[in-house]
Amino acid sequence: MDRCACAHYGTAMVRTVQQHIRRHGVLRAIHAQLVKVLARVFGLKILRAFHVEHPREDLLDCPAGYAAGFLAPAELRRYAGQPASQISREFLDEAGARGDECYAFRDGEQLAAYGWYAFGATPIGLGNLVLKVSPEYVYMYKGFTDKRYRGQRLHAIGKTRALAHYRRKRFKGLVSYVEADNIDSLKSARRMGASRFGSVYIARIFGRHFAFCSPGCRRCNFRVERAAPGAAPSATAKSGAG
Numbered sequence: 001m002d003r004c005a006c007a008h009y010g011t012a013m014v015r016t017v018q019q020h021i022r023r024h025g026v027l028r029a030i031h032a033q034l035v036k037v038l039a040r041v042f043g044l045k046i047l048r049a050f051h052v053e054h055p056r057e058d059l060l061d062c063p064a065g066y067a068a069g070f071l072a073p074a075e076l077r078r079y080a081g082q083p084a085s086q087i088s089r090e091f092l093d094e095a096g097a098r099g100d101e102c103y104a105f106r107d108g109e110q111l112a113a114y115g116w117y118a119f120g121a122t123p124i125g126l127g128n129l130v131l132k133v134s135p136e137y138v139y140m141y142k143g144f145t146d147k148r149y150r151g152q153r154l155h156a157i158g159k160t161r162a163l164a165h166y167r168r169k170r171f172k173g174l175v176s177y178v179e180a181d182n183i184d185s186l187k188s189a190r191r192m193g194a195s196r197f198g199s200v201y202i203a204r205i206f207g208r209h210f211a212f213c214s215p216g217c218r219r220c221n222f223r224v225e226r227a228a229p230g231a232a233p234s235a236t237a238k239s240g241a242g
Contacts, residue, residue: 051219068161131177
């Protein structure tokens with residue numbers, strides 16, 4: 001990294017810290033930056049695991065002007081390849097083959113927000129690692145809100161409505177993870193009633209990824225493992241609460 005690039009990165013980091021301090025306080029802002037440094041210098045990622053079992057009543061109503069519900073892969077394919085959607089055809093093929101489901105908000109023909117829900121081993125976009133959970137829970141990942149629609153709590157509302165749907169199907173609840181430096185998403189998870197129950201630490205050593213799950217992860221049998229032999233998880237299927 002040359003001198004100009006270093007100066008730009010330093011200025012951007014200071015600006016980010018100032019924004020985080022205003023929105024989340026000094027301690028959380030400092031912690032988020034320390035995690036970013038660990039990731040950049042040592043290749044260490046920290047994932048905070050959350051679960052939610054009871055839908056909040058105030059987050060169940062669909063906001064006026066939106067169509068909300070589960071979309072079939074064929075319906076989503078029209079958005080594939082659009083930069084704003086962050087969905088590729090390759091990802092749709094892989095998610096569809098696994099049986100994953102997508103709950104989305106549409107504003108007319110515009111895809112405003114969505115989240116994906118999985119029932120088995122799911123790639124997390126790091127090497128050949130996959131995430132697995134207890135069959136009592138549904139794993140929520142790849143939460144996304146178009147920047148033009150942010151600030152309307154679409155992520156929390158969509159996740160809550162999906163939770164109510166899966167509860168009716170006799171699942172116990174939803175699990176997800178948020179990267180430890182993403183304090184906006186950490187705050188969003190808590191706001192919708194999710195509780196943190198563990199952490200996963202992932203390090204890259206000599207080109208390979210190694211994962212360690214804290215004892216609390218046993219609560220939902222939440223674990224990160226290498227994919228089974230013969231499986232080829234794609235980096236395009238990166239997970240997260242987003």
